[in-house]
Amino acid sequence: MLVSAAVAIADARIGKYGERTFSGRPHTVMERSYIAFKSSAWIVVLSGFVEPLLYLFSFGYGLGKFIGTMNVGHGHVVTYAAYIAPALLATSAMNGAIYDSTFNVFWKIKFDRIYEGMLATSLGPLDVALGEIGWALLRGFAYAVGFTTVIVPMGLIQNWWGILAIPAAVLIAFGFAAIGMAITTYMNSFQQMNMIQVVMLPMFLFSGSFYPLSVYPHWTQEIIKALPLWHAITLVRSLTLGDISLGLLPHIAYFLVMIFLGLFFTTRRLTALFMR
């Protein structure tokens, strides 16, 4: 029997592992985001890039004048701007990833019903999850790269290990995008969605962005160490300060687990929402 191109493509995956949930085409979902992005409001995108710079100038250089230098251990002393810059880098990766994976995803599920359309094709739910999370990750990555290209000439990253801050930012953005989308698929209203913002801001302020955790009582430190942004900041700061050790592996592992859980629950939830 003569089959269409679409059928031949789908049939080629018969017998492959996970064929019911994955068709090997998350890039087509990302391509859709790219096409939509080309005609979107650039100013919104740009604001996410500018935000960490504003923090850097006001806190790093403004407040930094009064603070002077920070002792980061092993007798290593850096300017206050160099201390907070990696935290802002990690935060911008997080913010970029969260923008696309939360409110935009919520809109697509509830109002535009984009995924319903995608899942009526030969795509599987894991294609949609990976494609959307991948796109959100790209935005986090872009913000991190943008921020880095500003702070390197300012002398805020002074050692070669600092280059690894970029792949670290990808890992961080991936983790936040995956968890962000997973959580969003369980949300029912804008009120619930606003809770995400309610969590994000304090997490940014208290996760050791502007001063070490040692200022807090022990129990507070333990809570903060359980949160993802602290791991992100600690990882990026260690890289930009050249403080390399096996002690960084748990931070990496933390994000790998986040990515896995995010993908797992997003895929499961998309299946439940649109394919049950």
Next chain:
Amino acid sequence: MNSPAPILIRATGLTKKYEDFVAVNGIDFSVAKGDSFGFLGPNGAGKSTTMRIIAATLNRSSGSIEILGKDPELHGPQIRAHLGVVPQQDNLDQALTVTENLYVYGRYFGLPKKFIRAKIEELLEFAALEEKRDVKVEALSGGMKRRLTIARALISEPEILMLDEPTTGLDPQARHILWDRLFRLKEQGVTLLITTHYMDEAEQLCDRLIVMDKGSIMAEDSPSGLIKTYSTKEVLEVRFGSDKNALVAGELEALCERIEVLPDRILMYGEDGEHLLHTMKESGLQPLTSLVRRSSLEDVFLRLTGRSLIE
């Protein structure tokens, strides 16, 4: 004579249960290649549920279903590659233009860009949307959106096109344009699966249909076969005023094969409506208004379920 067309879809004892109700209750049907197959029934009859099970986006509770010889629960993506789906509510990509909608949809199927670009030209012409090609979909009229949704479903050259209530909410002119397009597809040999609660739509588009109510199949045949079996050739509709309708019903019943007393009118079934009207007037009954028409699927549905299709 040619050999009979192969069966594309075969359902046996197909059932979908939810916690508190049974949406589809053990239905059997089969659809042959090239058929234009309709599911007729009121809202809540189980038509859309059945469609979603066929489209491999809803799991059944029990029974079996094969689409092109495959089980949709085991081979979802492969089955969906054969299908073009036009959902009840448009789910076009609002952020994209007309052509972009067609393009990304083709990409979801993994089709090569060159293939899609050529196909888009063909589909824009088919849907009469050439002049809207670079327009965002939110600016389109309801009829245009529907046509675009159908065009989008055709990007992968599906063997089976599934349309869930294709003309609900469209004005008469837009409906006729749509019907015309669906006829063309039928002529090209595309198998059509259509749900509708409009009798005229079912009569226009379907070679064969099943009448569904409360999750079960009440009857299955061609539209004309159904009318032949479950109704008479003609219907005389009379009104005596809402308080009198019930009073004269007994007298009228003696004059014809069967009557249906509705809140606002009485339907009298017979082979010759004019003759029926004549006899009725001779026996001294003067209705306020009268209308003779041919039997339709509405009458079939009324006979089968005791209720109107659109309530």
